[in-house]
Amino acid sequence: MSEVTVAQLANVVGIPADLLMEQLADAGIQAKSPEDRISDDEKAKLLLHLRESHGKKKTSTVTAPSKVTLRRKTVSELRQPTSSGRSTLSRASAAPAKTVSVEVRKKRTYVKRTNVESDESKVKQAEEARRALDDQAKERAAIEAEVEARKAAEAAKRQEQEEAEKKAEEEEAAKLAAEAEAKRLAEEEAAREAAKEAKRQEELLKPETAAEPEPAVEAKPAAAEAKAEPSRGKKGRKDSRRDEKGFSDDKKADRKELHVAEGLRGKRKRKPGKQRRAAAAAASDAQHGFQRPTTPVVHEVKIPENITVADLAQRMTIKAAEVIKVLMKMGMMVTINQTLDRDTAILVVEEMGHVPVAQRDEDIEADLLSEEDDAHTQGEQVNRPPVVTIMGHVDHGKTSLLDYIRTSRVAAGEAGGITQHIGAYHVDTDKGTVSFLDTPGHAAFTAMRARGAKVTDIVILVVAADDGVMPQTKEAIQHAKAAEVPLIVAINKIDKEEANPDRVIQELSQEEVIPEDWGGDTMFVRVSAKTGAGIDDLLDAILLQAEVLELQAVEDGPATGSIVESSLDKGRGPVATVLVQSGTLNRGDMIVSGKEFGRVRAMFDEAGRSIKTAGPSIPVVVLGLSGTPEAGDDVRAVSDERRAREIAELRQDKQRSTRLAAQKAAKLDEMFTQMEEGETQTLNVIVKADVQGSVEALKESLVKTSTDEVKVRVVASGVGGINESDANLAVTSNAIIIGFNVRGDAGARRVVEEQGIDMRYYSIIYEIIDDVKKAISGMLSPEIREEIIGLAEVRDVFRNSKLGAIAGCMVLEGMVKRNNPIRVLRDNVVIYEGSLESLRRFKDDVNEVKSGMECGIGVKNYNDVQSGDQIEVFERTEIARTV
Structure with a gap:
C-alpha cells in the first residue's frame, strides 16, 4: 500500500498539520511528528472516526425524539335519496331517505430539523472525504512521476x-x-x-685489393x-x-x-575482458595489424550520360556522403538519389583523385546484358529442329508447296494469290519436326526476305519449271549466300506440260548454283505442290542437311530469339511472332525486344492454340509487349522488369537521338540541294498497314520510286487503322494517305471529307508502287480505281443449317448492291474479300438496299462474320488520270 506523511495529507485535505495530529490522536492513531507516515488503513480509520463524531461530543444519555407522528379522525354523513320512478302516492307513503356515516383518518409525521441537517452534513462530509482521497491519489501519482523524471x-x-x-x-x-x-x-x-x-x-675506405668485407650494419x-x-x-x-x-x-x-x-589474417575477434x-x-x-599503402588507390570510373550520386560513389568505392561534401563545396545542394550530368560527374571524379572515363550507350547496354549473356550461354546443348526458309519468285508455288506439307490452304486467303506477310510454322512430319518461314516473293519484300535468311538454317529455293530463273530468284540466291546457309533447290510445277527442269538447272548454274550431279554442293529436288510428287524426297533432303549441320541449342535456360512479324490488334494489343532460337520461353517471362519490353501474358502456336512453353526453333505468337517491335529485332528473356525497362529506355533514347540527327541532316541536305538545283517537288506520303513488315516494305519501295524531279518522302508510318491524328498530319504536311489492308475510322473520314485529302486503300502492294510510279513519271493513262459505294454494320448473326451465317446489318453509308464485290472489316482491318451470296429485305430478295435500312447479307464462302464487323461494298471504275 502507498503511504504519505501527515504533512502531505494535511496539505491535501486543506487543514493545519497540528489539527490533523489532534484528530489522529482522537482516532487512536499514533503520529508523533508531521513527517510520520500513515497507511491507507489508518486513513480509513480516521475517516470512520470523523464520521462517528462529526466534530461534536454527547452531553446526555437522554435524547429527545427525532420525529413526531400525529393522527387525526373526522366523521361526516352522506345522505342517499330514494329511487325515482315511483308514483306520487307511493312516494308519500314511502320510508325516509337513507343516511350513511363516513369516517376519514389522516396521519402526518414531523421530523426534527437538526436531524435533517445532520444527515445532509454527513453526506457532504463523505463526498469531501472521497474527493480528498482522489486528490491525494493524483498528488501521489504526480510526485512519483516527478521522482522518475x-x-x-x-x-x-x-x-x-x-x-x-x-x-x-x-x-x-x-x-x-x-x-x-x-x-x-x-x-x-x-x-x-x-x-x-x-x-x-x-x-669508400675499402682498399682495391680483395679483402673480406665486413658485414653491413642494418x-x-x-x-x-x-x-x-x-x-x-x-x-x-x-x-x-x-x-x-x-x-x-x-x-x-x-x-x-x-x-x-599477413600475420593477423583470418583471426577472429576475441571477447572483451581477460x-x-x-x-x-x-x-x-x-607486428602491427595494418600497413599503410605506399600510394593512393586510383580507380578508372566509367561515367554515362547521366548518373546518380549513389552510383558515382559506388564506382569510386567511397561513401556517398564524401561525394555530397565535394558537390556542396562546388555550390550544389544534392541528395543521394539526385542525377548528375556527365560533365559534373567528371569534375567530381577528378576532384576526388580518380580517372574519369566517358561511357558510351553501347557499353552501358553491353554491361546490362553481360549477366544475362552468362545465363544464356550456360546449359547443356541439345539437338534442335532446323529452321527452313522458303524463297523464290512470285507465283512459283512457295506457299502452295508449304500448304501441301502442312495440309492447309494459306494461299487461297492471300490477296491476289500472293504472300505478303512472313508466315512461321512448325510441322511435325514422319521425317521429324521442321520449322518453316514462308517469305514473300515480290521485289518490295527484299528486307523481309533478308530477315528470313538471317534466322534460318536452310534455304529452299523454289523455281517454277515452266518459268525459270526470275529477278527475285536471283535475289534469293544472293540473300542465301550472304547469310552463308546451305541451299536446296526445289523445282516446282513439274506436272505441267510446258515444264522444262533441265532449262532451270542450266539457268541456275549461271548463277553459280551447281547441282551435286554436276560436281557441285547444292541438292536439287523435283516436286509438284499440286500432286505431291517429290515432297518426301524434299523432306529427306532437309533432314539430311540438318543432320550434317549438327544443329544444337541450349534448351534449359532463358530464351533468346528473333521477331518474325508484329502487328497491333485492337482487342489484344501488340502481337508479335517470335522464333525462339535458344532456351525455353515460358508464359510469364519478362522479355525485351528492341525498344519494347513486357511480360508474356499469353502464347499461341500457328494454329491459335494456347501453349505454356516454347523450345528452340519453335515459332510462337506472344502477347504482352509494350508496343509493336521492329521485325527482325532480337528477343531476350531477362531476369526482372527493372533490367528490361532500363534496356528498352536506353534503346529508345538512342533511336530518338539517331532520328533527330537524321532529320537535321535531311533538312540541311534538302536546303543545299534546292539552292543548287532549284526547288524540287516533293510527294509526301503517310503509310499505314496491318503488319510491321508491310510498313517497312512499302517505305523502302516508295522511296526507291523517287526521281530527280520528284522526291517521295514518307512523312509517317505505322501499324493499325488510319485515325484522326493521321488525317490531321496529312493536312499539315500536305501528304496523301495510303492504307494497305487497313481503313480509316469515322474521325479520319470526317477530316478527309472536310479537307479534301487524298486517301487511298490498297490490298496488293505492287498496285501502290505502280500508281506512284505512273503518277511521278507522268503516265496519265486511265486507271482502275476502287470506289466505296456503301458501308453496312453487322448488328447480329443468324445461323442456318442450309444457308450458313446470315448477317443482320444496318446500312450506314451509301447503298449495298448485290452484284458488287465486298470486304469484311474488323476493327478497320480487312479480314476477308469476296462477294455477296444473298441480299434480302425481310423475306424478299433485293438487288440493292439504301442507307438507313436493315437487310440480311450472306457472305459467299465465309462464315466467320461477327457482331460489330463492317461490310464494305465497292466497285471498280475506269477514270482518266489528272495531275
Missing part, C-alpha cells in the same frame, strides 16, 4: 558526462598515438640513413625492436592501442586503403 534526467546527465570523458580520452589517446608513430617513423628513417651512410663510408625494423623489448606492461598495451587508433584516423583523413598484415587484454598484450610484441 528526476532520476531519468540524472542518468542522462551521467551518461553524457561519461561519453564526454570517453571522447576526450580517445582524442588524447589518438593524439599521443599519432605523436608516437611520427617519432617512431622519424627514428627508423634516421637509422636507415645512418646505416646507408656507414655503408657508403665503408665502401637498422633493425620496428617490428624486430618491438619483439626484442621486454613487455611494457599496462602502459605499453595502452600505447599499442593508441597506435592502432592513429592509423584509423589517418585512413579517414587521407582516404587510403589499409591492408591487414581475453582482450591478453590479445592486446600479445599484439604489443608482434
